[in-house]
Amino acid sequence: MRIVLGVSGGIAAYKAVEVCRRLVDAGHQVTPVLTDAARRFVGEATFSALASDPVPEGLWQRWEGGIAHTRLGQRADLVVIAPATADVLARYAAGMADDLLSATLLVTRAPVVVCPAMHTEMWEHPAVAENLATLRRRGVHVVPPESGKLAGGDEGAGRMAEPATIVATALALSARRHDLAGTHVVVSAGGTREAIDPVRVITNRSSGKQGHAIAEAAAARGARVTLVTSSALEPPAGVEVVHVESAADMHAAIAAAAPGADVVVMAAAVADFRPKAPVAQKLHGLPELVLEPTPDILAGLAEARRPGQVLVGFAAETQDVVDRARRKLERKGVDLVVVNDVSAPGVGFDHDTNEVTILGADGSVVVVPLTSKRQVADVILDQVVARLRSGATDARDARDSKRDTKED
């Protein structure tokens, strides 16, 4: 894999030398790109000696028959920025392109991993938090800093993650890149709206952010994605979108898309009940609502599923979270249930972050601590990919054992 290792000017630049060595040792072609400030911390010769390529001089140099500021980004399979100073994060978020590193970041379509490193005061500044949120929203992966010794004898949050952590994260990320290629993933998102009359609806607090993040992540990993959504959020690029309003609309859209799909992720908060007889004219006074249950779309999918199809359900709970989710997993007959405790701070409805436990029908339990919904999406899809692979193995084993029996 071709990796651009961007190094910016912080004391953690000395740890970037170790990141470089580990990436080269893992068999990758590494081109270090140093900002002017980085050159004040670590010599170019150190990186040139360790890396596969010499350190390019700058924006105007010719590189592999082209110009460095476009070639490097175009040809990269992965870009890692370690350390990423507050300045580099701000320039990247603003789309600036006046040095080789920032230009490479604008050109590349490869996954980008940033490893922030700075003093605690800077790390805690809202400007840095907002720049990181912008980058995360655009799909940039962040390896958060740790607490510990900083430059100048200070201590606190902002120390760059350890090289081993950075390398493991970066390589796991690139392994994900095409792992859903050739599959069709259907994702539902948002809370449904059930009409009482032409003016009023029964709905819930779901924003659709987690479902949209899953659709975006699946597309980035090479899947064909159908997103059935009731959310007003801008849908991710490159996915087929079906807009729906009610549980009945969602049922119809999922029924149309699911039969051929390899994976169905029901992240939508489908209403469990709806007014039995919505009226055509606006109601006046205090109405008496008679409710009826909606069909359980997910349970229906499980009953009709074809061999090898992976089904994922969601559960939003406020107490006995894991026990309830385990019972839901069994009751609905799905492969995975993603549960969150929506009463916890920063978790669930309308937040950009989430904290979930992913329960598998095979007894597996994966806990994802508070992180962006996009990163939660990737961990969920890791679990899906593992099941698709084992399903494929099961199918292959069944086929092989049939053939063996014939040959006997």
Ligand code: CTP
């Ligand atoms: N779901 C569905 N169809 C419905 C309701 C829910 O497909 N009519 C799906 C959701 O998309 C989600 C999962 O089922 O993936 C969670 O459903 P939930 O409403 O929590 O489950 P219930 O069986 O209604 O359990 P509870 O008693 O907690 O309400």
